[in-house]
Amino acid sequence: MRISSLKHLLLIFCFIFCISExxxxxxxxxFIDKIISLPDxxxxxxxxxxxxxxxxxxxxxxxxxxxxxxxxxxxxxxxLRRGDTAAAREIFGNIAGTYREMKSKAQEKRSRIxxxxxxxxxxxxxxxAYQFLQQNTLVSTNKVIANQVTKSLSSxxxxxxxxxxxxxxxxxxxxxxxxxxxKMQQVGMIKEYKKFQKEVYYYQAQVKxxxxxxxxPALLEKKLLGLLVKVPAFQNFFxxxxxxxxxxxxxxxxxNFANAGNVNTAFPTRAMVQQNLMDRLGSSPDPxxxxxxxxxxxxxxxxxxxxxxNQNKGxxxxxxxxxxxxxxxxxxxxxxxxxxxxxxxxxxxxxxFPTTSDLGVxxxxxxxxxxxxxIGASTKIGWGHGWNNINVTSQxxxxxxxxxxxxxxxxxxxxxxxxxxxxxxxxxDVLKDYxxxxxxxxxxxxxxxxxxxxxxxxxxxxxxFLWNQQVPQGQKIVARIGYTF
Numbered sequence: 001m002r003i004s005s006l007k008h009l010l011l012i013f014c015f016i017f018c019i020s021e022x023x024x025x026x027x028x029x030x031f032i033d034k035i036i037s038l039p040d041x042x043x044x045x046x047x048x049x050x051x052x053x054x055x056x057x058x059x060x061x062x063x064x065x066x067x068x069x070x071x072x073x074x075x076x077x078x079x080l081r082r083g084d085t086a087a088a089r090e091i092f093g094n095i096a097g098t099y100r101e102m103k104s105k106a107q108e109k110r111s112r113i114x115x116x117x118x119x120x121x122x123x124x125x126x127x128x129a130y131q132f133l134q135q136n137t138l139v140s141t142n143k144v145i146a147n148q149v150t151k152s153l154s155s156x157x158x159x160x161x162x163x164x165x166x167x168x169x170x171x172x173x174x175x176x177x178x179x180x181x182x183k184m185q186q187v188g189m190i191k192e193y194k195k196f197q198k199e200v201y202y203y204q205a206q207v208k209x210x211x212x213x214x215x216x217p218a219l220l221e222k223k224l225l226g227l228l229v230k231v232p233a234f235q236n237f238f239x240x241x242x243x244x245x246x247x248x249x250x251x252x253x254x255x256n257f258a259n260a261g262n263v264n265t266a267f268p269t270r271a272m273v274q275q276n277l278m279d280r281l282g283s284s285p286d287p288x289x290x291x292x293x294x295x296x297x298x299x300x301x302x303x304x305x306x307x308x309x310n311q312n313k314g315x316x317x318x319x320x321x322x323x324x325x326x327x328x329x330x331x332x333x334x335x336x337x338x339x340x341x342x343x344x345x346x347x348x349x350x351x352x353f354p355t356t357s358d359l360g361v362x363x364x365x366x367x368x369x370x371x372x373x374x375i376g377a378s379t380k381i382g383w384g385h386g387w388n389n390i391n392v393t394s395q396x397x398x399x400x401x402x403x404x405x406x407x408x409x410x411x412x413x414x415x416x417x418x419x420x421x422x423x424x425x426x427x428x429d430v431l432k433d434y435x436x437x438x439x440x441x442x443x444x445x446x447x448x449x450x451x452x453x454x455x456x457x458x459x460x461x462x463x464x465f466l467w468n469q470q471v472p473q474g475q476k477i478v479a480r481i482g483y484t485f
Contacts, residue, residue: 075180
């Protein structure tokens with residue numbers, strides 16, 4: 001059994017447990033009044049979220065399919081240049097036609113759930129919530145709310161269709177990937193094939209990230225669903241109409257078990273399972289022993305799969321497991337890869353300059369999980385020449401570039417170049433004089449540590465290779481502390 005299947009089963013049992021608990025609650029339709037009294041923006045926000053995700057899925061699918069098609073065309077051209085015309089035609093054929101057919105098949109209408117991997121618990125919950133509200137008299141008589149519910153329901157259903165299509169497309173891409181891998185091995189082009197493999201992997205990772213973002217409901221969505229689950233009528237409606245109920249026979253969803261009308265008999269009992277095993281395996285050996293042996297071998301197999309997944313960060317099959325170094329940042333949007341920060345540096349005063357503090361800001365871009373490149377700027381504030389002569393003044397500005405590379409744990413190698421203007425200025429025009437800026441070439445080490453979920457501390461110790469070329473001479477060692485967000 002694959003790891004993904006176990007995750008789906010755990011998800012299913014969690015739903016079943018929650019629904020069973022809700023059955024025992026004694027609530028009334030007074031909660032509908034609270035739902036109607038929610039701000040109108042709750043429905044609009046959910047609608048925009050669904051439409052936004054559908055648009056992203058469509059855009060990324062088109063982008064990655066175009067890249068995959070381009071990689072196949074490169075492979076075909078290389079075969080043709082080698083003189084393997086027959087092999088090129090046999091393996092690739094009409095590449096553009098292949099991708100058109102692939103997209104067309106992925107968009108064909110299928111059953112409600114073609115695979116559990118395309119099931120979205122959050123979309124299922126919202127879909128049933130809106131359908132239930134549509135049937136409520138208090139909602140249907142309020143035209144504003146009714147129109148918002150109808151619009152949001154349409155967006156959620158279109159999103160579920162898109163999720164199913166991306167899942168179907170993923171299966172076709174796996175088939176294509178398996179086919180090309182076999183053929184490229186035969187013609188000795190497995191190295192070139194890996195570029196195609198990367199595009200398939202990152203497309204799947206991109207879709208997975210979008211789905212995870214959607215499954216994390218916002219506060220207003222939680223409030224809407226939190227009110228509805230307290231209504232017994234909605235509990236019954238969900239059990240009868242959800243996609244989960246169509247696959248697993250939940251209480252009231254129809255089927256042999258549900259017809260019994262007893263929650264406790266909605267699923268096969270242990271005695272029923274044992275009797276079924278005895279019918280299949282016979283009374284000797286004891287079916288319970290066979291179950292125990294099967295569980296032991298199954299646990300051993302699952303542990304080996306877990307280890308393999310942890311090493312490769314892959315999916316549920318050998319094709320999903322990459323044999324290249326994965327860059328998890330590649331599937332994130334541009335703005336999510338930006339890391340903003342602030343820092344403070346203090347320089348001891350001398351004959352020419354007062355004690356100075358640099359208050360800086362920075363913006364880093366995560367190239368990979370272990371490398372960040374960025375730019376920054378700072379303003380120089382003078383504090384005077386000692387405790388008896390404190391005088392706050394402006395002492396110039398600085399521009400910076402930097403590169404951080406992770407070494408191990410929270411330690412990073414840090415390097416960068418800086419330009420420092422160490423004089424007071426009243427006009428931006430004076431900064432245009434390049435010769436007035438002092439140059440610094442810094443390299444050292446940084447220690448980064450967590451201060452919260454979204455905030456990190458940063459302590460740096462850097463050596464300036466150009467300190468003795470500065471007039472007057474600057475500091476050899478530069479120490480900074482800061483924060484990143």
